[in-house]
Amino acid sequence: MRPQRIQIVEVGPRDGLQNEPLSTLSDRITLVNALAGTGLSHIEAASFVSPKWVPKMADADKLFASIDRQAGVIYSALTPNIKGFEAALAAGVDQVAVFASASESFSQKNINCSIIESIERFEPVLAAARQHNIRVRGYVSCTLGCPYEGAIAPARVAEVAQVLFEAGCYEVSLGDTIGTGTPDQAAAMVEAVAAQVPISALALHFHDTYGQALANVAACLELGVSTIDSSVAGLGGCPYATGASGNLATEDLVYMLNGLGLSHGVDLTKLVAVGNDISQRLGRKNGSKVGQALRKKTS
Template sequence: MYPSSISIYEVGPRDGLQNERPVAMRDKVQLINHLANAGLKRIEAGSFVSAKWVPQMADSAAVLGQITRHAGVRYSALTPNLAGFEAALAAGVDEVAVFTAASESFCQRNINCSIQESITRFAPLMKQAKLVGIPVRGYVSCVLGCPYEGYIAPTQVAAVAQELLQLGVYEISLGDTIGVGTPLKARNMLDTVASKVPVAQLALHFHDTYGQALANILACLDAGITTLDTAVAGLGGCPYARGASGNLATEDLVYMLHGLGIQTGVDLPNLARAGAQISQILKRNNGSKVGQVLATEQ
């Protein structure tokens, strides 16, 4: 049985834009405001990582200072360590996210440490977040495949997710970072992780490299999942994935969910306008098929 409603965690302004060409701060602010106006309640607005490694996110504090805050909307940011957490807190975030991987090779190449070392590094951040009452989300990359190791065992994903849960994160986002998953593999992975972590504390973050993201989500919808990560206009994409076409587009997910009678609280025409606008600014093709269609009707 499908859920009656789905919470969409919009990652376009962070996970999307960090893998696109740089855009002006005013365009980021405008995008975030448009997403909130379209009814999205959870928006990842920036990242407090080293500007040397992710220059597209260097202005995250300024962006958070300029957005129009909407009541009921939670604005979050990615924070790799305690210094990043403190900078995000000063910028007024409502929650933060930490990130690791289910692949040792990916973890080493992406954040220069082992999986266990990455989780150990989060401990001071988690302690401070608990003290000040800021919820922490956890990302696990490469849950359905790795560009270096190939197949990743679902039991390995479950073990990493369980460690994050024990650390104190409130929600764990399972990421098909290179978009190689197919429906049966996606459902098997989810069921395996859900045997160790309550499904109510899991989210899915599927990339659409092989055009399978919607099918993978549909295969998992009756398992109790109620949170899905997407990016408006399909922004972004893993730089390590061959032919990566980006995150699953929020517009495409909303269209499918509404067709299933599942509530999202999102105004699809307004969302599509936001996607069309940021695509024009980036001078890229709109990665949302639904967005492309709606752009011709508006």
């Protein structure tokens, strides 16, 4: 049941850098261009949201105007409302993403509305995307735990994922936003969602706060999930989760996939160089264990 080909969605330039205090527009452009040279075929490059709420994602239009687009690479962006979608469309984004939460409390704290209201907000986005033939990806946050509610029932995750899929999202990415999940929990959640949404339309977006992200991915690969979100150098983290250490590092994911004999198209050596460079630019420790190990080995 384990797939032989894995699609990696690189979220470092968006989900990673939106929480990195020292990143600049120049850093973001450099990172996107460098990642495209590693063999990654889907890069979530920016977020078209108000800079008032996410200041590090300001000037998304300038980023898309400045990057060197590579053939065969999808450059996507988060567009939580119709205003963001229209800006992304004008910037020439290849795909867009919308998001909802499996936690009512997290939805209220994060975007100041209920789960139902959040879904109503992006219905115009889906309609406009269909009109312009742009694919829409859906995110579900807090699938394995919430900083306010604690454990989240898999049935609730399945319900939200089903709504996104039936509304027109070609894929639904299941996020362990605070990184508290463990392999059995992750597998149970994915099994519940797969009863409502085809496994081929599911992706994983696991944070590594408790060091469980790789183990969780490995457990879900056995169920047939073939798309994994990750962030170079483990950039990012959830501002609502105490001690959140960031996303699953793409370098660590690639190293594991290599060990499993699964194809993905990414050059690990080039990827490690990119992770080390952006970490140095930001003045932070590289959050990838593989990146750290290979840097020491070659230095």
